Amino acid sequence: MxxxxxxxxxxxxxxxxxxxxxxxxxxxxxxxxxxxxxxxxxxxxxxxxxxxxxxxxxxxxxxxxxxxxxxxxxxxxxxxxxxxxxxxxxxxxxxxxxxxxxxxxxxxxxxxxxxxxxxxxxxxxxxxxxxxxxxxxxxxxxxxxxxxxxxxxxxxxxxxxxxxxxxxVIPSWHPTSTCRMGAAADPGAVTDPSGRVHGILGLRIADASVMPFCPRANTNIPTIMVAEKLADTTLRDGRRS
The missing domain is CATH 3.30.410 (Cholesterol Oxidase; domain 2)
Incomplete structure (x- = not known):
């Protein structure tokens, strides 16, 4: 339970x-x-x-x-x-x-x-x-x-x-947010809202590390949602280019 x-x-x-x-x-x-x-x-x-x-x-x-x-x-x-x-x-x-x-x-x-x-x-x-x-x-x-x-x-x-x-103390096995999203001016941010790594051309991150902080629940479904969303964004950006 x-x-x-x-x-x-x-x-x-x-x-x-x-x-x-x-x-x-x-x-x-x-x-x-x-x-x-x-x-x-x-x-x-x-x-x-x-x-x-x-x-x-x-x-x-x-x-x-x-x-x-x-x-x-x-x-x-x-x-x-x-x-x-x-x-x-x-x-x-x-x-x-x-x-x-x-x-x-x-x-x-x-x-x-x-x-x-x-x-x-x-x-x-x-x-x-x-x-x-x-x-x-x-x-x-x-x-x-x-x-x-x-x-x-x-x-x-x-x-x-x-x-x-x-x-x-031990972990609950759901670490996230080592490469969190944020504005380019944010010194703590690693990627933009599309998953692009600031300052590195052609590199994106699409997993739980882009979350701004660990969610108050299991990370499985949120991580799938992040990956699906950023995959769609990557495909859309590719068609535009």
């Missing part, structure tokens, strides 16, 4: 946040026993950089997302975390969501998420411990999964929550 909602944070538009729930957190036996409530900033304001490291197309650029460089993003993520905590306190959830805990896609979680026979055996054993008793389950969560961080620790300590979020 998925929902968009408004943070109400000053200066932010409506439906600037999103929350999603999944019944299985990973492919392995342990992941099948863990549900997830995830919240993220749907309209982010932090900006990063993309820099070329060489003239060859085979050399990947250097990308620095610079997460949470804008205060609005950090504050709304903390607000979103508290929102999830309030949801978990509702009777309809607290009766079925046993022993909730803060989770992060850290290095250990990524390692265990790899599809291997070793990980399957390890998580099968951990899953048996989770099922054995509430006491074992809570001990496993505290000592192995969370490194001691608890929901109450985070919501009751603003600095702890801020540090936790900054250490564990």
């Amino acid at each position: 998925h929902a968009r909602y408004s943070s109400g944070y000053e200066g932010c538009p409506s439906t600037d946040m999103a929350i999603s729930t999944v019944a299985k957190s990973s492919w392995h036996p342990l992941g099948r026993r863990l549900g997830t409530l995830a919240v993220w900033v749907n309209r982010s304001y932090s900006t990063g950089t993309v820099a070329l490291k060489g003239s060859s197309h085979k050399i990947e650029p250097e990308v620095d997302f610079n997460w949470l460089s804008d205060k609005r993003d950090a504050e709304r993520l903390k607000q979103g975390f508290r929102f999830i905590v309030r949801l978990l306190q509702q009777d309809s959830l607290s009766s079925v969501a046993l022993d909730p805990f803060p989770s992060a896609l850290n290095a250990r979680a990524k390692l265990v998420s790899k599809v291997t026979s070793t990980n399957y055996a390890l998580t099968s054993f951990l899953a048996l411990l989770m099922d054995a008793s509430p006491r074992l389950r809570r001990g496993l969560i505290r000592r192995v999964i969370t490194d001691g961080d608890s929901i109450s620790d985070l919501v009751n300590d603003e600095k702890h929550l801020d540090r936790y979020i900054r250490q564990n």
